Amino acid sequence: MQRNLWNSLKETASLWRWALPGLVVIGLVIAARLTGSLQSLELLALDAFLRHRPVESADDRIVLVGIDEADMQKTGYPIPERNLVDLLNTLQTYQPAVIGLHILQNQIAKSESATRFTRLNERQNLIVSEKVLSAADQIPPPLGFPAKQVGLIDLIPDGDNHVRRTILGTFDPISPTTYKLSLAIGLVETYLESQDKNLTLKNGISDAKAMRFGSTELPRLRPSGAYAGADTGSPQILLNFRHSQQPFRVLAWNTVITGKVDPTWLRDRIVIVGITDPKIRPIIPTAAIAPTNSLDLQAHTVSQIISAVLNGRSLLTTWTDGWEYLWILGWGLTATIWGRSNLLPKAKLIGIGIAQIGLVGISYVLLLGGWWIPVIPASLVWLLNGIGCTAFYKYDWVLRSRLKENQRVIEDRQRMIEQTFDVIHNGPLQTLASLLRQIRDGKLSPEQLLSSLENLNREIRGIGEHLKQETLTQEDSLYLRDGLKVDLKLPVHELFFEVYSNTLERSDFPRFETLKIACYFEPIEHPSLSIEHKRSLCRFLEEALCNVGKHAEGATHLNVTGTQTHDRYALEVKDNGVGIRSSVDGEGTKHALKVASRLGGQFKRESLSPKGTLCKLTFPLVRPRFR
Numbered sequence: 001m002q003r004n005l006w007n008s009l010k011e012t013a014s015l016w017r018w019a020l021p022g023l024v025v026i027g028l029v030i031a032a033r034l035t036g037s038l039q040s041l042e043l044l045a046l047d048a049f050l051r052h053r054p055v056e057s058a059d060d061r062i063v064l065v066g067i068d069e070a071d072m073q074k075t076g077y078p079i080p081e082r083n084l085v086d087l088l089n090t091l092q093t094y095q096p097a098v099i100g101l102h103i104l105q106n107q108i109a110k111s112e113s114a115t116r117f118t119r120l121n122e123r124q125n126l127i128v129s130e131k132v133l134s135a136a137d138q139i140p141p142p143l144g145f146p147a148k149q150v151g152l153i154d155l156i157p158d159g160d161n162h163v164r165r166t167i168l169g170t171f172d173p174i175s176p177t178t179y180k181l182s183l184a185i186g187l188v189e190t191y192l193e194s195q196d197k198n199l200t201l202k203n204g205i206s207d208a209k210a211m212r213f214g215s216t217e218l219p220r221l222r223p224s225g226a227y228a229g230a231d232t233g234s235p236q237i238l239l240n241f242r243h244s245q246q247p248f249r250v251l252a253w254n255t256v257i258t259g260k261v262d263p264t265w266l267r268d269r270i271v272i273v274g275i276t277d278p279k280i281r282p283i284i285p286t287a288a289i290a291p292t293n294s295l296d297l298q299a300h301t302v303s304q305i306i307s308a309v310l311n312g313r314s315l316l317t318t319w320t321d322g323w324e325y326l327w328i329l330g331w332g333l334t335a336t337i338w339g340r341s342n343l344l345p346k347a348k349l350i351g352i353g354i355a356q357i358g359l360v361g362i363s364y365v366l367l368l369g370g371w372w373i374p375v376i377p378a379s380l381v382w383l384l385n386g387i388g389c390t391a392f393y394k395y396d397w398v399l400r401s402r403l404k405e406n407q408r409v410i411e412d413r414q415r416m417i418e419q420t421f422d423v424i425h426n427g428p429l430q431t432l433a434s435l436l437r438q439i440r441d442g443k444l445s446p447e448q449l450l451s452s453l454e455n456l457n458r459e460i461r462g463i464g465e466h467l468k469q470e471t472l473t474q475e476d477s478l479y480l481r482d483g484l485k486v487d488l489k490l491p492v493h494e495l496f497f498e499v500y501s502n503t504l505e506r507s508d509f510p511r512f513e514t515l516k517i518a519c520y521f522e523p524i525e526h527p528s529l530s531i532e533h534k535r536s537l538c539r540f541l542e543e544a545l546c547n548v549g550k551h552a553e554g555a556t557h558l559n560v561t562g563t564q565t566h567d568r569y570a571l572e573v574k575d576n577g578v579g580i581r582s583s584v585d586g587e588g589t590k591h592a593l594k595v596a597s598r599l600g601g602q603f604k605r606e607s608l609s610p611k612g613t614l615c616k617l618t619f620p621l622v623r624p625r626f627r
Contacts, residue, residue: 241304
């Protein structure tokens with residue numbers, strides 16, 4: 001259970017390791033959006049999409065009567081009340097559905113007869129203007145007009161001074177209990193009622209604070225996303241400008257006064273009268289269309305609402321915060337996974353480019369349907385994570401590959417050192433130990449000593465030649481005494497027998513000649529041992545047999561067995577000598593413990609009762625990870 005838990009923790013850590021860079025980028029982009037740092041880029045993207053929409057036809061339901069610079073020179077400014085009354089009365093003769101006067105009270109010069117303009121309030125299809133948003137700069141409507149015939153014309157520019165939204169209504173800052181509607185809403189309400197009595201202004205259904213005409217709800221702009229931190233407490237909507245070279249019919253003051261007008265142009269239409277002289281009404285920057293004036297903005301607002309109600313034209317709306325940030329997160333995570341894929345970097349970059357084009361295309365199509373989605377944040381997380389993670393994981397892969405290669409080289413060198421030591425320890429060192437023991441016992445004559453040293457010299461040189469060949473040819477062989485090489489691809493039990501036979505024939509261990517030996521190695525039914533594992537097992541058996549030859553004093557019997565029980569194999573070397581005399585582990589014991597660790601098995605060396613020594617290595621018959 002602990003191993004499974006540890007593996008699970010390692011997998012989790014690995015997952016977080018490769019996902020963390022992408023998550024950091026996603027978090028930074030979302031934080032930037034929440035603080036409004038991406039607002040200017042998102043608004044520029046909106047402008048670009050709106051500029052490249054398909055061209056629309058003109059809206060002939062709206063007619064603008066502009067008072068330009070030439071008219072101002074004739075009439076003077078402020079506009080004389082009598083001239084303005086004459087214009088409005090002339091327009092009424094054409095029976096328009098509603099007239100909106102986009103001229104403020106302080107732009108009208110009062111005449112001696114103060115009641116002349118006031119009497120226009122008897123015309124219920126006339127709506128006049130006021131400014132209310134700023135308490136210090138309020139401009140009230142002309143006297144005598146009821147609230148239903150008054151509409152505010154305040155504009156709300158964005159931080160870059162461009163106008164992209166319009167206000168539909170607000171509470172009066174001076175009289176907080178009084179609610180004011182915009183001129184555009186007044187014009188729309190009057191016009192729609194003339195078309196269908198059921199199309200009255202009501203509160204929204206899905207959003208109670210929104211406005212609604214029939215089943216068409218005007219989606220409120222919320223203080224989130226591209227408008228993070230913006231004051232949208234009063235109902236506002238995004239301007240979905242009509243994309244046309246000349247979206248509305250524009251008539252000059254003089255054309256109307258002189259009667260040079262086709263009556264069908266004005267009958268049952270929405271007529272908006274306003275000043276277009278740029279010295280009085282400054283040009284307003286709107287990046288989605290050519291710079292315009294506030295009169296045009298009122299027309300665009302009215303047009304988009306009545307077109308939505310009567311023609312199903314899309315109003316611009318946004319997703320809720322949850323869906324927007326899920327959209328950003330989805331693109332960011334997809335880019336992170338893409339960056340970590342096994343594709344070639346060039347293929348990854350091509351895929352990133354294609355997907356980026358797709359993202360922009362999807363956002364554009366959705367905008368045509370009325371949905372303004374966060375294309376800039378999604379593009380940022382896609383490009384940063386796609387390109388950044390591709391570079392990061394490529395670097396990480398190269399670094400890890402180099403570390404693995406270095407580790408492999410180190411392991412190969414360590415393994416070669418251990419193999420060299422095993423060959424020397426089980427060969428020349430064992431011979432040398434036996435030779436020294438015989439010299440101490442005085443059993444060797446000078447001639448025998450010389451012969452033994454010559455044999456030792458040949459043995460050492462033979463080991464050097466064998467190691468050289470093994471390094472050059474990478475052959476899978478095991479070196480034994482007297483130049484004997486055994487193919488490690490042979491079955492394990494055959495290898496054990498070769499080692500056993502060669503070791504017991506060694507002349508430097510005369511004790512082997514007097515022992516009664518029992519030997520049996522069972523074949524392994526499902527061999528799964530690597531070449532290195534076989535080599536280690538053979539060296540272990542050789543070392544164990546040599547220890548018997550050196551230390552098993554008084555031994556008369558030797559049992560050497562290899563037995564399989566279920567999925568485990570036990571290799572035993574057991575004698576009936578004096579037993580273990582030293583409490584310190586020698587190099588042979590240390591080597592046996594390493595072999596057991598590599599195989600995922602166990603090793604024990606212990607004294608037997610009443611006498612003798614057992615040397616046993618047990619290991620599972622599955623391929624363990626070579627450590």
